[in-house]
Amino acid sequence: MSEIEVQAFWKTMVSIADNADAIHSLGETPEHSVGGGIAVLVVLHSDWLKEEETREHWCADQFRILVENPPPRPDFDVASSSSDSYFRNFEAIIAISILKEDPCAVEIRRWCAMNLTGYSYSVAKDVMDFAFHWRAEFGSTFRQLQKLAVNAAGVRFVFETTKGGNSIFNCPNAAYDIDDRMDLLVDEFSAGETSDGSIDFVHVTSAATDQIKSLFLAERSLSSEDDLHSKLREKLERLSGFESDLIKAAFGWLERFQEIEEQTDRDQAVELMEVITSGLLRPLGSTSTAIADSQRDGEGFYRHPRDFENWWFSVLVNAIVHLDSTEQAKRLWLPLLSLGLDRLHWVEGFLSSWFIYGSRDPHDVRRFCEHWKEMIQFAWNQQNWLESPVRHNETNETLFIRLMGHLSFGESAVVDERLRSVVGSMQTEYEQWADRFLPHPEVVRAYAGLLAGDAFVDLRRKGIAQIAAATEDFNDWHWRSHYYLTSALLKLLEVYWRENQGSVIRDSSLRDDFTKVLKTMTDRQIPRALEMQDRLIRSRRSPNS
Numbered sequence: 001m002s003e004i005e006v007q008a009f010w011k012t013m014v015s016i017a018d019n020a021d022a023i024h025s026l027g028e029t030p031e032h033s034v035g036g037g038i039a040v041l042v043v044l045h046s047d048w049l050k051e052e053e054t055r056e057h058w059c060a061d062q063f064r065i066l067v068e069n070p071p072p073r074p075d076f077d078v079a080s081s082s083s084d085s086y087f088r089n090f091e092a093i094i095a096i097s098i099l100k101e102d103p104c105a106v107e108i109r110r111w112c113a114m115n116l117t118g119y120s121y122s123v124a125k126d127v128m129d130f131a132f133h134w135r136a137e138f139g140s141t142f143r144q145l146q147k148l149a150v151n152a153a154g155v156r157f158v159f160e161t162t163k164g165g166n167s168i169f170n171c172p173n174a175a176y177d178i179d180d181r182m183d184l185l186v187d188e189f190s191a192g193e194t195s196d197g198s199i200d201f202v203h204v205t206s207a208a209t210d211q212i213k214s215l216f217l218a219e220r221s222l223s224s225e226d227d228l229h230s231k232l233r234e235k236l237e238r239l240s241g242f243e244s245d246l247i248k249a250a251f252g253w254l255e256r257f258q259e260i261e262e263q264t265d266r267d268q269a270v271e272l273m274e275v276i277t278s279g280l281l282r283p284l285g286s287t288s289t290a291i292a293d294s295q296r297d298g299e300g301f302y303r304h305p306r307d308f309e310n311w312w313f314s315v316l317v318n319a320i321v322h323l324d325s326t327e328q329a330k331r332l333w334l335p336l337l338s339l340g341l342d343r344l345h346w347v348e349g350f351l352s353s354w355f356i357y358g359s360r361d362p363h364d365v366r367r368f369c370e371h372w373k374e375m376i377q378f379a380w381n382q383q384n385w386l387e388s389p390v391r392h393n394e395t396n397e398t399l400f401i402r403l404m405g406h407l408s409f410g411e412s413a414v415v416d417e418r419l420r421s422v423v424g425s426m427q428t429e430y431e432q433w434a435d436r437f438l439p440h441p442e443v444v445r446a447y448a449g450l451l452a453g454d455a456f457v458d459l460r461r462k463g464i465a466q467i468a469a470a471t472e473d474f475n476d477w478h479w480r481s482h483y484y485l486t487s488a489l490l491k492l493l494e495v496y497w498r499e500n501q502g503s504v505i506r507d508s509s510l511r512d513d514f515t516k517v518l519k520t521m522t523d524r525q526i527p528r529a530l531e532m533q534d535r536l537i538r539s540r541r542s543p544n545s
Contacts, residue, residue, distance in 0.1 A: 149250035206239025340384030355413030415453020
């Protein structure tokens with residue numbers, strides 16, 4: 001804000017504070033506005049505040065009053081409320097801004113730690129988002145805050161899983177004092193004793209799982225895990241071990257990976273994403289576990305990724321497309337793509353995010369292309385992308401279809417004109433895919449859908465020729481309604497005819513390929529195909545052709 005705007009802002013805020021009683025009588029809560037105003041000035045206009053001591057003293061006095069007499073939580077407020085316009089959020093922002101000035105201040109560290117590990121996820125998010133913003137000033141304290149968040153997520157998971165019993169995992173209503181455990185974490189951080197070393201997310205999640213098993217054994221008066229039923233023991237071992245809401249709140253700043261400029265900070269962020277991914281995938285187990293999951297009713301608890309996992313995929317994708325190093329990028333996508341057909345739905349989920357978020361507005365089209373080519377090359381050399389003992393309704397054709405840019409809900413993700421240079425540079429990869437999997441009807445439909453897109457202008461001629469050659473192996477089952485082959489092929493031919501009518505008429509080789517594809521549908525007396533055939537015949541007879 002300009003000087004005039006700041007002055008007007010200040011007068012309005014002071015007026016609200018001075019008339020708090022009258023505002024209360026109207027059923028409003030002025031504390032939120034005053035707290036928010038102080039936060040704005042402390043964060044954005046601290047120099048202006050320091051110009052006059054009276055301003056700083058007024059803000060300090062008002063803030064002290066608000067902290068000692070906080071407004072009640074709003075009606076219907078829950079921990080997962082997304083609103084960040086309440087006093088508790090402004091308090092957290094002010095606290096973290098004060099800590100920035102003196103990262104070693106014990107009481108301020110305690111204050112920030114309590115905000116991070118407390119009731120509200122939006123408050124935790126504010127703490128970590130502003131700590132990320134001021135990471136240079138915080139130094140190792142930012143890393144300590146990350147470790148505190150991870151440890152707190154493990155503690156909260158144990159509590160939530162055992163509190164009141166848990167019908168999904170048959171966990172008991174165990175005695176688990178979360179307050180004592182959170183106090184220990186807060187005390188450790190306040191004293192500066194929280195390590196700023198690498199975060200071992202797998203260890204944290206495993207420790208939380210072990211804690212739940214111990215509570216379960218004690219509750220059931222069992223002496224060892226061997227006394228548990230094998231299925232129950234497996235369920236307990238495969239608990240996630242972390243509270244996903246807190247992890248999402250505390251590490252939402254990773255969505256802004258592109259803002260990280262220092263290479264050391266980037267390296268640490270990549271390492272952090274690696275370890276979180278490892279912890280996320282830990283419950284999936286091995287191929288034998290995937291086989292067992294596929295044989296269970298309901299297709300197994302970990303058959304599909306859920307909301308948190310899909311959010312995490314988007315975080316990884318955003319980082320990948322902003323990485324110059326293909327080796328660093330590979331460290332982020334490799335754990336997911338290595339699952340192959342064993343965990344097909346997880347790979348599909350990641351690839352959907354890759355194309356939806358990675359190709360939407362890539363920071364550098366060249367990078368998007370390079371990383372994508374690396375993924376494709378990896379898949380061709382990965383055995384579990386070609387075959388797997390895991391039973392499901394999908395095939396390796398389906399997985400490669402997703403990898404080439406055709407999404408699970410039938411849309412092609414890389415058809416926009418701005419990606420033409422990317423697609424044009426991948427002719428070899430698309431020809432390899434088509435040669436390997438045509439004439440499978442799902443591949444034909446996907447390839448035709450891609451070729452009809454604006455990004456595939458340079459590949460259409462060759463693509464139509466490949467599909468034409470594959471038509472010799474078409475059978476009746478190719479035309480089953482759920483393959484939607486007719487609509488995909490007709491759309492491709494119509495697009496090509498509209499843009500290359502003259503070439504189709506004059507070039508006999510092109511015309512042969514075009515009519516060969518068209519004939520597969522005219523033979524089946526499909527009206528749109530017959531109409532196109534008539535247009536082709538009339539155009540060839542026209543003297544202007």
